[in-house]
Amino acid sequence: MREIIQILMAALGSVGFAMLFQLHGRKLIIAGIGGGISWIVYLLVGKLGNDMLALFCASFVVASIAEVGARIQKTPVLVLEVPMLIPLIPGADLYRLMFRIISLGIRNSMDYLVRLSQEVLLIAASIILVSTIVSVIVNIHSKIVVEKYM
Amino acid sequence: MNPIDTRTIKSILDAGEIILKSGGEVNRVEDTITRMCLAYGFLRADVFTITSSIVVTVQTAQGEMITQTRRIYGYDTNLQRVHHINQLARQVCDSPLPIHSLEEEIEKIKNTPTLSLKKNMMVHALIAAVFSVFYGGGLRECCIGALIGVGLCLLLHYGESVIQNPLLRYFFCSAIGSLGICLFYHGGIDFNREAVALGNIMLLIPGLALTNAIRDMMNGDTVSGLLRLCDSLLRALAIAAGFISIMTLIGGFLS
Numbered sequence: 591m592r593e594i595i596q597i598l599m600a601a602l603g604s605v606g607f608a609m610l611f612q613l614h615g616r617k618l619i620i621a622g623i624g625g626g627i628s629w630i631v632y633l634l635v636g637k638l639g640n641d642m643l644a645l646f647c648a649s650f651v652v653a654s655i656a657e658v659g660a661r662i663q664k665t666p667v668l669v670l671e672v673p674m675l676i677p678l679i680p681g682a683d684l685y686r687l688m689f690r691i692i693s694l695g696i697r698n699s700m701d702y703l704v705r706l707s708q709e710v711l712l713i714a715a716s717i718i719l720v721s722t723i724v725s726v727i728v729n730i731h732s733k734i735v736v737e738k739y740m
Numbered sequence: 741m742n743p744i745d746t747r748t749i750k751s752i753l754d755a756g757e758i759i760l761k762s763g764g765e766v767n768r769v770e771d772t773i774t775r776m777c778l779a780y781g782f783l784r785a786d787v788f789t790i791t792s793s794i795v796v797t798v799q800t801a802q803g804e805m806i807t808q809t810r811r812i813y814g815y816d817t818n819l820q821r822v823h824h825i826n827q828l829a830r831q832v833c834d835s836p837l838p839i840h841s842l843e844e845e846i847e848k849i850k851n852t853p854t855l856s857l858k859k860n861m862m863v864h865a866l867i868a869a870v871f872s873v874f875y876g877g878g879l880r881e882c883c884i885g886a887l888i889g890v891g892l893c894l895l896l897h898y899g900e901s902v903i904q905n906p907l908l909r910y911f912f913c914s915a916i917g918s919l920g921i922c923l924f925y926h927g928g929i930d931f932n933r934e935a936v937a938l939g940n941i942m943l944l945i946p947g948l949a950l951t952n953a954i955r956d957m958m959n960g961d962t963v964s965g966l967l968r969l970c971d972s973l974l975r976a977l978a979i980a981a982g983f984i985s986i987m988t989l990i991g992g993f994l995s
Contacts, residue, residue, distance in 0.1 A: 599874040603942075606867040611763070612820040612854055666826045668765065669819040672948065681947030682875065682938045688980030714954040 593633055600677035601626030608673035617670065620659045624674030628652045632678065642712060649678055649713045653720035667721070680709040745782075745800050746808075747839055752776045753810050754846050755825050756787075756794050762825075763817035766956055766964040769794065772829045779833045791967045824849045857897060864893035864943060872939030880931045885939040888920045892943055907978045914944055914982030922990045937983065944979050946972035 604625025608618050628648045635644035656671035663670070683706045690699035756773045760766070770787045773796055777785035782798040789795075797807040828845055831837070837845065855863065868889025872881040895913045903909040917940050921933055949972040957965030 596874060599870045603867060603870045603874060606863055606870055608819075609855070609863045610817075610860075610867065612818045612852075613823075614820070664827070665823045666764070666768065668763075668768070669823050672763070672817075672819060675948070675951070676942075677874070679947035679951055681942050681945040684947050684950060684976045685938065685941045685945050685980060685983075688976045689984060691977075692980055692984050710951055710954050713951050714958050717955060718958050 597626050597629045597633070600629035604628075604673045604676050607676045611673060613669070613673065617663065617665070620655075620663070620670055621673040624652055624655045624659070624670065625677050627655065628674060629677050642708060645678060645709060646712045646716050649675065649716040650720060652678065653717045657720060657724050671717070675713070678713060680706055680713075683709060742800065742802070742804075744839060745798075745804075745806060747843070748780050749777070749796065749798060749806060749808050751839065751842050751846055752780070753794060753796060753808055754850075755829065756789070756796075757810055757812060758821050758825050758846070758849060760789065760791070760794065760812055761815055761818075762821040763815065763819065764822050765952070765959070766790065766961045767959055768822075772825070775833050776829055779836050781836075790961075790964045791971075818854065821849055821852060824852065857893075860897070861890050861893045864889040867943055868892070868939050870939070871942045872936050875935045875938040877932050877935035877939070880929070881935045881939070884921075884924055884929070884931060885936045888917055888936065888940050889943060891920055892917050892940060907974060910944060910975055911978045911982040914941070914979040915986050916982075917944075918983040918986040919990070922986060926990070941979065941983075946975045950976075 601622045602625075605618050605622040608621040613621065628651060631651045632644045632648040635647045638644075652674045653667075653671060656667050656674055659670045660667040683702070687699060687702040687706050690702050696703075752773055755776065756769045759772060760769045766789045769789045773787045773789075773794070774785045777787075777796070777798050781801055783801060783803075784799040786797045787794070792812050794810045794812065795807070796809075797805060799805055825846075828842075828849065832842065836842075865886040866889075869882045869886040872885030877885065892913060895916055896909075899909050899913060903912060918937065921936055921940075924931070925933060949968055953965045953968035953972060955965075956962075956968060959965075
């Protein structure tokens with residue numbers, strides 16, 4: 591039950607941020623679905639016991655959905671990707687890190703710092719991985735098409 | 741120097757400025773400007789962009805070199821504008837518009853209406869409520885989160901003209917947000933304070949900017965990435981400082 595509420599909230603949160611970023615119409619729905627799916631993937635993979643793996647898989651899936659959706663909607667990938675990533679973004683961890691640095695000093699917050707850097711790096715890496723895979727596919731595809739008609 | 745060329749470059753820079761201000765990646769800005777310049781018949785276009793400035797040098801068909809610089813102030817994520825400029829750029833690359841209609845189109849995109857204050861308040865309330873529940877709250881946390889979210893929206897809206905320094909503005913906004921939570925708590929309502937605090941912090945914290953900064957750096961735009969990284973870390977520090985200062989003054993809730 592708790593999980594279902596969280597998934598719903600992730601989807602609604604993505605829609606909320608999409609509205610805050612001035613999107614409207616069908617893009618809101620796509621953003622909501624993407625946000626919900628991201629959290630489903632996160633929870634499912636998280637059952638294996640590795641948070642970081644879950645984060646990587648979830649952002650990989652989100653980036654893939656965004657790439658596909660962007661091509662259907664004829665819009666930059668970033669427009670869909672940014673609101674969909676919201677539930678995965680480590681905003682809470684960033685806040686906890688800063689909170690700890692101020693209250694306990696930087697020496698006692700190293701584990702938080704490491705965790706935050708890992709999360710941010712993983713999300714960025716998986717997004718770049720997806721966009722690279724897509725551009726490789728597009729390149730190969732266009733080469734095949736060109737050769738066909740030459 | 742041909743005045744038409746100068747106007748064209750000015751319009752193209754306007755388009756780039758809108759993308760950069762509205763939250764587009766540095767990569768995209770450089771790519772769009774280069775493509776548009778080439779579409780308008782310039783022989784060569786060199787673009788350099790960091791988060792606060794765009795420099796473009798083009799070689800015209802007559803062999804002249806024209807350089808223009810644009811300093812970028814203030815950001816406001818607006819993905820709808822990125823979408824419109826992207827469509828305009830595609831159109832231009834297919835068949836260049838005459839310069840006056842390009843100027844008109846860009847002016848139109850610049851003036852697309854944003855959310856009214858009332859709708860903005862509703863969106864802030866929605867986000868704060870949703871994330872209060874997301875981080876482990878219930879119905880009570882949801883309501884309190886929404887109320888504080890509306891307050892934060894008003895503060896951010898009216899604070900912009902009062903406090904010029906963005907870091908100080910965020911400091912005060914988060915301080916007043918945490919004051920609200922403390923008041924509710926001392927008013928005798930027992931609720932999950934961490935959930936409400938985290939839900940409202942989602943409105944302020946630059947988690948997205950941090951991720952985008954790392955992404956820029958991995959994409960090869962190290963300088964812009966570093967600028968954004970420093971910016972978002974400082975902002976997060978200001979927000980945490982605002983929360984913690986009220987908590988130590990009034991007391992009553994832990995993280």
